[in-house]
Amino acid sequence: MATLLSWDLVSVVIMLFLVYTESVTKIKTNKSASLGEDVYLVCNESMTNTTNQVIWRKDTVLILSHSKGKRTHRNFTSGRMSADSLTPTELIISIVELTDTGTYNCTVTDRRGVKTMEWNLTITDNLIDNAENGLQMLLVFTIPSAIGGVALFIGICCMVWLCRKIKKEQTSHCERRGEESNAPSQGHAAQRAQRQRSQYFERFNSVYGHY
Structure with missing residues (x-):
């Protein structure tokens, strides 16, 4: 009986691990833009009311944190960055400069799990x-x-x-x-x-x- 309970416990742990693994999605992509262009980074094109939290980072710096029902925290590294509170999953960088080159990371959490997208942005002259x-x-x-x-x-x-x-x-x-x-x-x-x-x-x- 104890052996059967232990095997059931292991099976539950494995199933929870698989569910968690499937619920976490990470996508990486490379993106390039010319100097002076406008860049749009969209983390979730089909945003719904089920989105609980959106976090944007540039390299390791937190630049935007939006939680459902809470105040949006903005800490943009440039005045040319913007994101609407109604669509926080879209980051806009206007008239990009060479200093905008870097890694941008967006994490969306909803009832379906966690979705992370990463862009390696390169600005060319x-x-x-x-x-x-x-x-x-x-x-x-x-x-x-x-x-x-x-x-x-x-x-x-x-x-x-x-x-x-x-x-x-x-x-x-x-x-x-x-x-x-x-x-x-x-x-x-x-x-x-x-x-x-x-x-x-x-x-x-x-x-x-x-x-």
Whole structure:
């Protein structure tokens, strides 16, 4: 009998745990907005009169606490935050700034259980993003152009050097051919001069009788 009671007690505890687990719902999501936009965070779109309590937090700071039949406590971290007492499950952040980035948490308690929603809000600056994109595009087009310009310059320098080298080789070749062509003519001229000197000495000896 005691064993059966203990097993019944364990079963009741397990059932209560399962019911509690099913009654607690937590949803996490990421949300982004551009600088200057209005952001709406809705914790429960189908709010009914059964809602007993609504709690809003930014990071770990309590910013709104609304209980049914009690005064709503507001402690917004920014004057641009607002929530209507008739619809406390909707948090409005007007003209968001970069400082509004953070984690927003909403907890709704009603007879069906506890529902928690969490948003990781990120604020982006379109001007900075556009500037970064423009810089990236500029680099994409500038770097290949610069590389192409350097390659063109190197190619032109190589062509000039090659042309000068070819011209120098042609000049050296022409000079060698000129020297080779002048060498026989100089040899003939030397032979003629030698013969003329021999003839001169022969005439001189014949006139003066020297042999």
